[in-house]
Amino acid sequence: MHSLPRNVWLLTISLSLFMSLGVFVIFLGGIIGQSLAPYASLSTLPVAMIVLGTAASIIPVVYMMSKIGRRRTFLGICIYTIAVIALAITALQVESFYLFCLSTFLFGATTATMHQFRFAAIESVDENLSTTATSAVLIGGLVSAFLGPELAILGKDWFDAAFVGSFLLLSTCFVLAFLLLWFYQPNYAPKAKHKQTGRRLKHIIKQPVFIVAMSSAAVGYVIMNYIMTATPVSMHVIDGFALTQTKFVIQSHVIAMFLPSLFAPIIVKLFGLSKMMIIGIMLYLVCIVIGYTNNSLNNYWMALILLGLGWNFLFIGGTSLLPRAYHKDEKFKVQSINDFLIFGMQAMASLSAGWFVFNFGWEVMLLSTVPLLLLQLLILLWWLRKKPTQL
DSSP states (O other): OTTSOHHHHHHHHHHHHHHHHHHHHHHHHHHHHHHHOSSGGGTTHHHHHHHHHHHHHHHHHHHHHHHHOHHHHHHHHHHHHHHHHHHHHHHHHHTOHHHHHHHHHHTHHHHHHHTTHHHHHHHTSOGGGHHHHHHHHHTHHHHHHHHHHHHHHHTTTSSSSTTHHHHHHHHHHHHHHHHHHTTOOOSOOOOTTOOOOSSOHHHHTTSHHHHHHHHHHHHHHHHHHHHHHHHHIIIIIISOOOHHHHHHHHHHHHHHHHGGGGGHHHHHHHHHHHHHHHHHHHHHHHHHHHHHHOOOHHHHHHHHHHHHHHHHHHHHHHHHHGGGGSOGGGHHHHHHHHHHHHHHHHHHHHHHHHHHHHHHHHHHHHHTTHHHHHHHHHHHHHHHHHOTTTO
16 A cells, blocks of 8 residues: 555545544434434434435535645635534524534535545546556545544533534644645646537446446445444333443444455455455354344444444445446446435435434344345345356
């Protein structure tokens, strides 16, 4: 990884700052929601709203990048995010649940931008280093695993309204990100009058390689987000674990999501992308078995670690496979539709997580993911049989 260009490392550090927002909201969203929501089943709505906002923002963000470039978009989103943090602080001060939900929805544009960092990294290297660049950028998630929850705890009691100080601390992440991204120099230069070229989108998305890449990343994200969104509520609100214990489990989960990125090129070389993604599904199934057994702290911890590992294998596999589905002049439209589909499905999972865990319990919620995992396993086994020499 030492031979990767400066762009990749700037994106890695910046991603850790951007991603701290997502970890922060996932950790606190359900807890703040539970204290402000008119009904307990709406507690995870703030977390669901950030996913909905991501799905709604993917296409506009990618379109903006195609017009004004990645660098200007990255810098503009840093300023935008600081403004939205101010809105979230206002919501906490006036104790408005729906204003807080609006602020987390608006954070979706930030996370939609964040998810373009991996494509920006791929564009900064030769094709044979795409997996290495993707995994290097995702290492930034290791920092966010600590940074997001620690900021949440550190600033919790600074002001009369709980967590206002936490959001103030969060805003400093985007000041730093702005300064770092000022030095980012993309390889892609947008054209003022750029006509759409390449194949029509309907032909691209019918390709088996696109279906496998998109569905693997989507299933990985949907199930990870579904279970992770419900975890703080299930642990802290329903089962009564301390906030520090909940923080420890979420931090361990996020570390597990990104730690394998250090070894992703070796894993891909050993197994190939298809088998790597199948292993991801197996890790998810073991996670469900452990989580279903009982609601002890150790079981939550082990289940969430396996959930993170499974996500990494599925998401890096799908992301590394996606460039094989498009030509250079098709990248923006394919990347936007890919992420729109992924986060559109993830939004539905987030919306249902709180309702499921309050009405049916942790165990039933876990079991509800099994049919989707089995369907994706069948898709991957079909692909492995179809393209064994390529992957």
